[in-house]
Amino acid sequence: MSNRGNNSGSGSNNRPEWLQQYDLIGKIGEGTYGLVFLAKIKSNRSKSIAIKKFKQSKDGDGVSPTAIREIMLLREISHDNVVKLVNVHINHVDMSLYLAFDYAEYDLYEIIRHHRDKVNQSINQYTVKSILWQLLNGLNYLHSNWIMHRDLKPSNILVMGDGEEQGVVKIADFGLARIYQAPLKPLSDNGVVVTIWYRAPELLLGAKHYTSAVDMWAVGCIFAELLTLKPLFQGQEVKATPNPFQLDQLDKIFKVLGHPTVDKWPTLAHLPHWQSDQQHIQGHKYESPGLYSVVHLPPKVPAYDLLCKMLEYDPRKRITAAQALEHEYFRMEPLPGRNALVPPQPGEKIVNYPTRPVDTNTDFEGTASLQPAPQASGNQMSGGMGGTHIMGNRNVPRPVHMVGGMQRIQQQQQQQNMSAYNLASQAAAGMGGGAAINPGNIPMQRGVAAQPHQQQQQQHQLRRKDGMGMSGYPQQKSRRF
Amino acid sequence: MATNFWTSTHYKALLDQEEVDVVHNLDKQRGITLEDFKLIKLHMTNYIARLAQNVKVRQRVVATAVTYMRRVYARRSMTEYDPRLLAPSCLYLASKSEESTVQARLLVFYIKKIYSDEKYRCEIKEILEMEMKILEALNYYLIVFHPYHALPQLVQDAGMSDATQLIWGLVNDTYKMDLILIHPPHLIGLACIYVASVLKEKDNTPWFEDLRADMNTVKNIAMEILDFYDTHKMITDERVNAAMHKLTIRI
Structure with a gap:
C-alpha cells in the first residue's frame, strides 16, 4: 500500500485491538453518519468486508437512531438477498461505532450507469430478470417479517463480486428501515422517506400511514430503470422541511x-395533498403517452404486465413481493438465476463492471486524508478548476445518495470540484471552504479529466477511471470539506 | 426474524430462573444478596417508569428499557454498571429502538427534578457512554417482544374486556420481576389474564384449554405474580436504601 506512506495517523499500533484483525484497504464512502471502509480479514485474505463507522454526533445525541435501527434489524434477519452484518464494534475512546458487512463489489447504480455511459447497450434480459427476482425475493423476506425498507433505490441494491456468492443481489442500507407491525407513532412522524425518484404516489400525496407497498413502487421504478437505463420519473426535488409537497415528481x-x-x-380523496388540491393537481389534465412507449415494451408481454402491476396507483391493489x-x-x-452477472448461455459476452473506487489515503479516523500531497497541488490549478486543492489531489469516492439521485450525481463532482448542477444547497453548504473557493458555483469538469496526471497513474490500479461510484451506504452528504 | 418471536434473538436468548438469579461476584464482595439484587432491580424498574412518565414515553418504551436493564444484570455486575446510571441510560436507548427518541439532556433534567439525592445525578456524557456499554453488554441484540401487542385480542376473546385495566396493570407489574427474561411474552400475558380471572372469580378454564398454550407454565407464572404481590407489601424504603448503600461504600 505505497499510497499510505504519507498517512500519518493510520499506524495499526494505535488502532483498537479488534480492528487489528482487519487489513484496512481504504475509504469507499462517506456520509453524515461517518465513513465506510474496505478491509480484508487478515486470517482470510480472500474475504473483503465493508466497515461502516458511525461517529458520535456533536450534539450529544449518542448513537445515531439510524445505527440503532440498522443494528436492531440486521441482528435479527438472515437471508441470501439481504446484506449480512458480520460484526459490531465499539471504540469507547472516541465513542464511535463500527458495523462490519460482507463486501459487495457492485451496485445497481453503477451497473446501470456503466451500461448507459460506457458500453452503450442495454442490460441483457437474463441479468435484468435475475436481479429483479432476487430483489423481490429479499423484499418478500423482509415484508413477511414486517420490515419495510423505505429507501430502495439502485445504489442500495448491491451485487456480489468474485467468489462463492458471485452475482448474488443484496439489499443494503437499513438506516431507514423499520418494523411496521405496531408503530407507537404514525409512520409519517419519522420524517420523509424514500429518495424522491423512487417515492410512491401515496407518500408524495402526504399519506400519514403507509405500507410495504411503497417498497414495491420503488421496485417498479428500478425495474424500468434496468430496462431503459434511465430513471423512470426524474422529478426535481423541492428542498424544504418538513415534508414539502413534491409537485414536479407527481407531474413526472x-x-x-x-x-x-x-x-x-x-382512498385518494383522503390524502392530504390531494384534498387540499395543492397547486391544482386535480385539475391538470395529462395526456398519457403510455408507460409502454417509455419503457419500449410491447403492451402484451409479461414484463410489461408485471411492471404495470408494480406501478399501480392504489397501494392496496399494487402487487406484493410474494x-x-x-x-x-x-x-x-x-x-x-443465482448469479445475475453471468448468463448461463456459453459464448455470451460478460460485461466487466467497474468496482467501487477505494481511497487509500484515508485511515480509520478519516483524518490523514486532509493533508494534501504537496506534489499534486500545482497540477490542480492547471486543471483550470480554480483551487479545491484540499480535495482535488486524490480520488475521493463519491458520497452517495442524500435524498435525490440528482444530488448524487452532483456530489460526485463536488468532491472533486464544484457543483455543476447547483441543486443541493445543503451539499454545497456542507463543503464549507469549497464554496468560498468557487463562489459563483461555476460548473466544472469532473472526474479523471480534472485529475493531475501523476495522480492518475498513482492510483490507476486501485480505481478504474470510469468508476467513480460506490454504493449502498446510508444517506450521505459531504461534510468533511 | 424481526417479528416472528420463535425465530427471534429474544426467544433464543431466554434464560432459566437459575441463570437469572445469580449475583455477580463483584457484587457479592460488597455483601449484595440475591434479595438485594432483586430489590435493586425492582427499584430501578420503578425509577425508569417514573422517569418515563416525566419525559412522556409510552409503556412499551418502559418495558423495553426495563428488559434491557435486566438483561444487562444477567451478565454484568452492579458494581461496574451503576444502576443509577444504567437505568436512565436503558430508557435512553429504548427510546431510540422503539422509535420514540428522548433527548439525553431531558433525562438529566428530570433526574435532577425527581431525586434530590446527588448520587442519582448524572451528566449527558455519562449517559452516552453508558448507552454504548449497554449495546455491548446486550451483544447488540435489541429486539424485545412484549405481551402488550397480543393482549387486546386475547382479553376480548376471553370475555374479560371489563377487566382490561386490571390486566394491563398486571402486565406492567410483571416487569418488576424477571419474567420477561425467562418466558415467552404471550405466556406472561396469558398468566395475567389468568390472575385476573382468579381475582374476578370468573371461570375461564374452557377458554384456556382451547388455547392449547402451555398451561403449566401459565399457571407457574401466575403463581409467581401472586407471590410477588404478597412479598411486595413488605418492601420498605429502608430495605431498598440499605441495599443501594452496599453499592456505594468503598471496599
Missing part, C-alpha cells in the same frame, strides 16, 4: 401513467 409520474382517479383509487415472484415473467425464458 402523471405524465407517464396518466392522472389517478378516485374511481380507481378510492405475488410478483409468482408472476409469469419469471416462469418464461430466460429463467432467473
Whole structure:
C-alpha cells in the first residue's frame, strides 16, 4: 500500500485491538453518519468486508437512531438477498461505532450507469430478470417479517463480486428501515422517506400511514430503470422541511401513467395533498403517452404486465413481493438465476463492471486524508478548476445518495470540484471552504479529466477511471470539506 | 426474524430462573444478596417508569428499557454498571429502538427534578457512554417482544374486556420481576389474564384449554405474580436504601 506512506495517523499500533484483525484497504464512502471502509480479514485474505463507522454526533445525541435501527434489524434477519452484518464494534475512546458487512463489489447504480455511459447497450434480459427476482425475493423476506425498507433505490441494491456468492443481489442500507407491525407513532412522524425518484404516489400525496407497498413502487421504478437505463420519473426535488409537497415528481409520474382517479383509487380523496388540491393537481389534465412507449415494451408481454402491476396507483391493489415472484415473467425464458452477472448461455459476452473506487489515503479516523500531497497541488490549478486543492489531489469516492439521485450525481463532482448542477444547497453548504473557493458555483469538469496526471497513474490500479461510484451506504452528504 | 418471536434473538436468548438469579461476584464482595439484587432491580424498574412518565414515553418504551436493564444484570455486575446510571441510560436507548427518541439532556433534567439525592445525578456524557456499554453488554441484540401487542385480542376473546385495566396493570407489574427474561411474552400475558380471572372469580378454564398454550407454565407464572404481590407489601424504603448503600461504600 505505497499510497499510505504519507498517512500519518493510520499506524495499526494505535488502532483498537479488534480492528487489528482487519487489513484496512481504504475509504469507499462517506456520509453524515461517518465513513465506510474496505478491509480484508487478515486470517482470510480472500474475504473483503465493508466497515461502516458511525461517529458520535456533536450534539450529544449518542448513537445515531439510524445505527440503532440498522443494528436492531440486521441482528435479527438472515437471508441470501439481504446484506449480512458480520460484526459490531465499539471504540469507547472516541465513542464511535463500527458495523462490519460482507463486501459487495457492485451496485445497481453503477451497473446501470456503466451500461448507459460506457458500453452503450442495454442490460441483457437474463441479468435484468435475475436481479429483479432476487430483489423481490429479499423484499418478500423482509415484508413477511414486517420490515419495510423505505429507501430502495439502485445504489442500495448491491451485487456480489468474485467468489462463492458471485452475482448474488443484496439489499443494503437499513438506516431507514423499520418494523411496521405496531408503530407507537404514525409512520409519517419519522420524517420523509424514500429518495424522491423512487417515492410512491401515496407518500408524495402526504399519506400519514403507509405500507410495504411503497417498497414495491420503488421496485417498479428500478425495474424500468434496468430496462431503459434511465430513471423512470426524474422529478426535481423541492428542498424544504418538513415534508414539502413534491409537485414536479407527481407531474413526472402523471405524465407517464396518466392522472389517478378516485374511481380507481378510492382512498385518494383522503390524502392530504390531494384534498387540499395543492397547486391544482386535480385539475391538470395529462395526456398519457403510455408507460409502454417509455419503457419500449410491447403492451402484451409479461414484463410489461408485471411492471404495470408494480406501478399501480392504489397501494392496496399494487402487487406484493410474494405475488410478483409468482408472476409469469419469471416462469418464461430466460429463467432467473443465482448469479445475475453471468448468463448461463456459453459464448455470451460478460460485461466487466467497474468496482467501487477505494481511497487509500484515508485511515480509520478519516483524518490523514486532509493533508494534501504537496506534489499534486500545482497540477490542480492547471486543471483550470480554480483551487479545491484540499480535495482535488486524490480520488475521493463519491458520497452517495442524500435524498435525490440528482444530488448524487452532483456530489460526485463536488468532491472533486464544484457543483455543476447547483441543486443541493445543503451539499454545497456542507463543503464549507469549497464554496468560498468557487463562489459563483461555476460548473466544472469532473472526474479523471480534472485529475493531475501523476495522480492518475498513482492510483490507476486501485480505481478504474470510469468508476467513480460506490454504493449502498446510508444517506450521505459531504461534510468533511 | 424481526417479528416472528420463535425465530427471534429474544426467544433464543431466554434464560432459566437459575441463570437469572445469580449475583455477580463483584457484587457479592460488597455483601449484595440475591434479595438485594432483586430489590435493586425492582427499584430501578420503578425509577425508569417514573422517569418515563416525566419525559412522556409510552409503556412499551418502559418495558423495553426495563428488559434491557435486566438483561444487562444477567451478565454484568452492579458494581461496574451503576444502576443509577444504567437505568436512565436503558430508557435512553429504548427510546431510540422503539422509535420514540428522548433527548439525553431531558433525562438529566428530570433526574435532577425527581431525586434530590446527588448520587442519582448524572451528566449527558455519562449517559452516552453508558448507552454504548449497554449495546455491548446486550451483544447488540435489541429486539424485545412484549405481551402488550397480543393482549387486546386475547382479553376480548376471553370475555374479560371489563377487566382490561386490571390486566394491563398486571402486565406492567410483571416487569418488576424477571419474567420477561425467562418466558415467552404471550405466556406472561396469558398468566395475567389468568390472575385476573382468579381475582374476578370468573371461570375461564374452557377458554384456556382451547388455547392449547402451555398451561403449566401459565399457571407457574401466575403463581409467581401472586407471590410477588404478597412479598411486595413488605418492601420498605429502608430495605431498598440499605441495599443501594452496599453499592456505594468503598471496599
